[in-house]
Amino acid sequence: MAKVIIGMSGGVDSAVAAYLLKNEGYEVEGLFMRNWDSSLNNELNNENFDDICPQEKDYNDALEVCKNLGIPLHRVDFIKEYWDYVFKYFLEELKKGRTPNPDLLCNKFIKFDYFKKEALKLGADYIATGHYAKFDGKHLLRAKDLNKDQSYFLADLKEEQLKNVLFPVGDYTKPEVRQIAKDNNLYVAEKKDSTGICFIGERNYQKFISNYLKPNPGDIIDVETKEVIGQHKGLMNYTIGQRRNVGISGNLERHYVCGKDVKKNVLYVAFGDSEYLYSDSCTLDNVNIINDQELPKKCTAKFRYRGEDYPVEIEYLDDGKLLVKYPSNTVKSVTPGQACVLYDGDVCLGCGFINKVYKNNEPLWYLNPSED
Numbered sequence: 270m271a272k273v274i275i276g277m278s279g280g281v282d283s284a285v286a287a288y289l290l291k292n293e294g295y296e297v298e299g300l301f302m303r304n305w306d307s308s309l310n311n312e313l314n315n316e317n318f319d320d321i322c323p324q325e326k327d328y329n330d331a332l333e334v335c336k337n338l339g340i341p342l343h344r345v346d347f348i349k350e351y352w353d354y355v356f357k358y359f360l361e362e363l364k365k366g367r368t369p370n371p372d373l374l375c376n377k378f379i380k381f382d383y384f385k386k387e388a389l390k391l392g393a394d395y396i397a398t399g400h401y402a403k404f405d406g407k408h409l410l411r412a413k414d415l416n417k418d419q420s421y422f423l424a425d426l427k428e429e430q431l432k433n434v435l436f437p438v439g440d441y442t443k444p445e446v447r448q449i450a451k452d453n454n455l456y457v458a459e460k461k462d463s464t465g466i467c468f469i470g471e472r473n474y475q476k477f478i479s480n481y482l483k484p485n486p487g488d489i490i491d492v493e494t495k496e497v498i499g500q501h502k503g504l505m506n507y508t509i510g511q512r513r514n515v516g517i518s519g520n521l522e523r524h525y526v527c528g529k530d531v532k533k534n535v536l537y538v539a540f541g542d543s544e545y546l547y548s549d550s551c552t553l554d555n556v557n558i559i560n561d562q563e564l565p566k567k568c569t570a571k572f573r574y575r576g577e578d579y580p581v582e583i584e585y586l587d588d589g590k591l592l593v594k595y596p597s598n599t600v601k602s603v604t605p606g607q608a609c610v611l612y613d614g615d616v617c618l619g620c621g622f623i624n625k626v627y628k629n630n631e632p633l634w635y636l637n638p639s640e641d
Contacts, residue, residue, distance in 0.1 A: 270294065270295065271296065272295070272298070272391075272394050273297050273298070274298050274343075274387075274388035274391050275287050275290060275297060275298070275299055275396070275398065275399075276300055276302065276396070276398045276399070277301050277331040277342060278301075278331065278399065279301070279326070279327030279328060279329075279330035279331040279460075280330075280457060280460060280462065281446060281455070281457045281458060281460055281462075282400075283331075283398065284334040284399075284450060284455045284457050285438055285446045285449050286398070286399045286436075287299060287334065287338055287340065290435065295395075297338070297340045298340055298342075299331060299335045299342040300342070300344070300384065300391070301327075301328050301331050301332075301343070302346075302384060303345070303346045303348065305351060310348070310352065312477065330457050330460065334456050337456055338455075345387050347379055347383050350383050354378035354379065355371050355375050355378060358371070359374075360482060363482060364482065366530070366531035366605070368604045368607055369606045370606070370607055373423075373608055373620070376422055376426060377430075380398065381426055381430040381431070384396070393433075395435050396433065397435040397436070398434070399438055400419045400423065400438075401414055401417040401443075402418065402420045402423055402436050402439050402617075403436055406432075407560065408559075409559055411612075411615045412436075413440050413442060416443070417443045421608070421610045423617070424559070424610040424619055424620035425557045425619075425620055428559055428561075475502065478506065483503075485503050485504070485534060486503060487504070487535060489515070489516060489517060489537075491540070492528060492537040492538060492539050492635050493540070493543070493545070498538065499515075499517045500516060501516055501536040504534065504536060507526050507529070507536055508604065509529075509602045509604040509605075510525055510527075510546070510601065510604065511525065511526040512524060512525045515536075522540050524540045525539050525543070526538060527543065527545045527546055527635060527636070528545070530635070537636075544598075545635065546601045547598050547601060547628070548603050548626045548627060548633060548636075549594065549595060549596070549597035549628050549629070550592060550594045550626075551592075551593050551603050551623050551625065551626045551627065552586065552590045552592055552625050553593060553609055553622060553624060554589075554621060554622055554624045555622045556619070556621035557619045557620055557621070558618060558619040564585075564611065564618060565613055565618075566582060566584075567580065567582055567583075568583065568611050568613050569581060571609070571612070572607065572609050573604070573607055578612060580596070581594060582594040582595075590621070590624065593621075597628065603626050604623060604626075605625065605636065606622060608622055625637050
């Protein structure tokens with residue numbers, strides 16, 4: 270009987286994944302990861318502190334599920350590894366004025382590296398997770414439930430990391446997963462999906478980041494008129510395309526964050542459906558191609574997790590970067606630091622991280638840092 274070690278998060282997806290694996294005849298054991306410790310990581314102003322921290326609640330939920338299924342649950346801490354490989358990168362990107370996506374690095378370095386090694390110590394033939402994705406032995410594929418598909422977050426992995434990995438809920442929709450949990454009286458059947466930063470959870474973002482980066486207020490500038498129209502609370506608190514809580518008091522016209530300049534400490538804002546929100550190409554660095562194959566010249570791309578698929582053309586650049594071209598006046602708020610994930614139909618080809626953004630072959634001056 271093949272042995273599967275499944276990552277148990279305390280949520281419904283991993284609970285149902287464990288149930289499905291057991292029903293298929295695998296020997297199943299759970300492994301719970303703790304990757305964040307508020308006290309060790311000097312998180313001083315978390316208003317969510319309770320008698321029991323959220324990760325302990327998740328562990329207790331995972332424990333109840335495993336008792337329900339009659340499988341053992343192991344536990345491991347990757348607090349230092351998460352800090353070194355995920356959170357430090359997260360902070361460095363914010364300092365540069367970029368918008369990082371820690372979930373991709375968490376998968377690359379923690380779930381599909383350190384977790385996998387720990388699972389092998391426990392005698393695993395396979396590891397499994399509750400991700401909505403598929404792997405056919407060579408290709409990473411979108412899940413059945415396109416609304417919940419998480420191949421975007423797995424795009425920075427290599428084929429080798431996906432070997433012997435099972436995604437049991439990849440062939441189910443979220444409502445189907447919920448129903449399986451209810452039908453089998455799984456403890457977490459009604460539990461809400463987790464939100465917030467990967468493995469840290471829900472926080473007041475500005476308060477949380479202020480533990481690690483000192484706020485540096487500065488001017489908010491109308492990108493069109495170049496007039497100062499407000500004061501921001503520190504560039505790390507804003508994302509490109511953001512339209513709520515920007516800090517322009519009394520101005521009811523629809524407005525969006527369209528750029529940042531870290532050197533000048535300026536936040537740029539555009540009003541209405543502005544041309545300043547659009548671009549037509551970007552360069553990607555830290556490129557990962559899952560199967561190391563030559564990319565097709567034409568494919569599709571997602572520029573953010575919940576974003577649409579856009580047709581793109583790919584060019585290889587001499588420095589290992591990719592140039593991604595897309596229709597102008599179609600793609601909004603392409604954001605440095607975010608992952609651009611490439612697809613050929615349902616096959617996830619890989620990703621790169623958005624470096625610079627262009628329009629008409631010129632870098633967008635309000636989105637890329639000033640050189641002077």
